[in-house]
Amino acid sequence: MDTSFTPLEALLGGSLIGLAAVALMALHGRVAGMTGILTGALLLKADWNWRAAFLAGAVAAPLILLLLTGTPLHLQDELPSWALIAGGLLVGLGVSFGGGCTSGHGVCGIARLSKRSIVATLTFMAATFITVFVVRHVFGGF
């Protein structure tokens, strides 16, 4: 499905993600990586409460934006459930063994010039490019 290039929204949204990452480090001393925050909350680590609060805030964002602007978050996808389940399992396993995802490695880790995060980000971006190419142009989509 076509989506249009939205440079202003991309820059504004990206800056807010960066602002959240800086604030979480400045105030809490924590990396704003969704994988780490979610895993710690799921495994009920001793400090689960700030993690649960962060997650609640993140999930509430579309609802608050809906109240403020009247625009709901609309997801365009026509993926079958099996693709969401297979994708979810692979992402869950992958980010656990890889120790992070786009937010943890791709934003916070690279911002610290961590070699592991730079290699992880290059690896998952390359794997995603190849996967999307194979799914869309070899198999012709799901």
Added chain:
Amino acid sequence: MFRTLSAAAIGLVFGTGIVISGMGNPAKVLNFFDLFGTWDPSLLLVMGSALTVTFTGYRFVFRRPAPVLDHKFHLPAKRPLDLPLIGGSALFGIGWGISGFCPGGALPALGSGEPSPLIFVAAMIGGILLASGLRAVSARRQALA
């Protein structure tokens, strides 16, 4: 109490950034990776601006000895590159390419009330718990050996 409220507010800013940037929408994410099809470069600007703000902000944050609400910065220990890092990241990329959801995009997308992020997040939580179970089993084996 203040720590919890502050974390919720920061999570809200993070989620708002994801929603405004379009990164909670799998179609937009997948189109970034579809260079030879319906390419949408937005994700590049999202990561570029997020990185610029974080890189700059961290320079100031790390001049202080500790964060405001904790006694130390919790940073991952420096470790060499290893197979779990690279293999795990490759698996993550395959899953991201299949579904269009990454963890940071999918969690805020739950608030859309649509079923697809719910299905994805449930499976992803299964994967995270499975990985943590596998690690516990292998650690016990190594302890016994």
